[in-house]
Amino acid sequence: MLVAMTAYVCPRCRIESPTDALTWCCPKCRGPWDLEFASAPVSLPSLASRGNSLWRYEEALPPMRYAPEVTLGEGRTPLVPLLQAEAGAPASVSAKLDFLMPTLSFKDRGAVMLAAHALHLTEFGLSDRVVADSSGNAGTAVAAYGARAGLDCLVYVPRGTSPKKLEQIRAHGAEVVEVAGDREATARAAREAADEPGTFYASHVYNPYFLHGTKTYVYELWEELGGRLPETIVVPVGNGTLLLGAALAIEELLHHGLVDTRPALVAVQAEAVSPLAAAFHAGAEELGAPIPGRPTLAEGIAIPAPPRARQILRAVRATGGTFLTVTEDQIREAQRDLARRGLFVESTGVACWAAVRAAPPSPGLTVVPLCGAGAKTGLAA
Incomplete structure (x- = not known):
């Protein structure tokens, strides 16, 4: 019999299940699992000699027997400036190019x-x-x-x-x-x-396990910035997998004393399908009655009832962040604007840049992800 080194746990019911079981959800509430796993601190100086994949942060990742067999060298995507701070304008914005992954998405x-x-x-x-x-x-x-x-x-x-x-x-x-x-x-x-x-x-x-993979997005920012994090991290949110991974990483880095402050998490939804934004601004802890959605160019975040809604709302509030929404016209223009800057990104992946362009960024460094390549969908009509 295999001995599970980690365990699934339901964040609502506290029911546990071994990770070697095929039970994909909590048997009581049918909600998603969290992972009962304690990370160890990552040594920043040691990273210089490590390979370019997610496994460079192995202390922070759940133990994986077959990691070498499956990696495709994912991660370590570039961080490039989009907006530089100037005199009288202390904000700067950089983009993390997660569309430069083996399958062209984060x-x-x-x-x-x-x-x-x-x-x-x-x-x-x-x-x-x-x-x-x-x-x-x-x-x-x-x-x-x-x-x-x-x-x-x-x-x-x-x-x-x-x-x-x-x-x-x-x-x-x-x-x-x-x-x-x-x-x-x-x-x-x-x-x-x-x-x-x-x-x-x-x-x-x-x-x-997926969230523990997406949390490496923030570990890479921490490494790239020499052991600190940006003041604001903007993420697109449908099911919230990148946002919740980012929240995991932030809490781990704080717990291990590797950062001193918690960046604000700013979540972006398409105005056409924005149940989380509506719940957040209503002060709710859960989603309310279903809100009919409309077609949107941001198909990857058009999720009317995300199963982890409660966790997403809590994570944004814990960092002092907020929710922003973007229109279809803003998405179209953001995609074209990025293309003129040399970055061809699919329409879902430009939502965060659309939001930052519409709302002046906060002081300090703001980072947006460019999550999927434009070659996947083409230019939005």
Whole structure:
């Protein structure tokens, strides 16, 4: 019998489950798992001699038996200035180019963790297939890292997903299941498949290993800035996987005395689908009654009912941050503006730059992520 070195735990019910189990959610409330795991401090001077992948921060990551087998050298993406501080204008803005990942999106940070864990389960005969659901980028990342690990993958996507993303997923050998309906209908179909015996649900929402991958985004900022963090970290939020990973990293760095202050987390949603922004500005701790969404260019964050909503709202408030929303016209113009600066980013990935352009940035350094390559979707019409 395998001995789990970490455990899943429900943040609501405090029910625990070994990570070697295929139970993808809390059996009581059906909510997503967190990971009961204590990180160790990362030595900044030691990083100079380490390899360029997420595993350079191995002290901060859950133990992974098969990390070397699945890495594609993800991480260590460039940080480039977009707006320089000037006299009388003390704010500066830099972009972290997470679209320069092996599958051209930040989702590789979490997918490599899921693939390493899935390979562990497969090698010990606990799982024989991997199921994921996605609006495109997460599915592509799971398919790519699944291929790297030699795993059979089934990816559920909404009908109408970008043909270029579907081509990418299929190129990696994964089977695509197109679901009639919206993103939530797709997630329901995948969860039904995940309940079948021998299935590992590689969910970027429900499985906390994904969040421990995305937290390396902030560890990289900390390293790049010489042991400090920016004053403000802006992130796009649909299911909140990048934001919650960032919050994890911030708390770990504070706990280990590696930083002294907590950056403000500013969450960005498309105005057309912004349930979290509405709840935040209403002072609510949970989502209210469902708000009908409208079509948006930012398809990757068009999530009407994110399962981790309570955690997302709490994380933003804990840092003194806020929620911003952007219009479709602002998204279009932000994409074109970045392209004129030499950065071709997909429409979801430009949401944060659109928000910063519309609202003057706070004093100090603000960092925005550019999360997906424009080649995945093309220029927004």
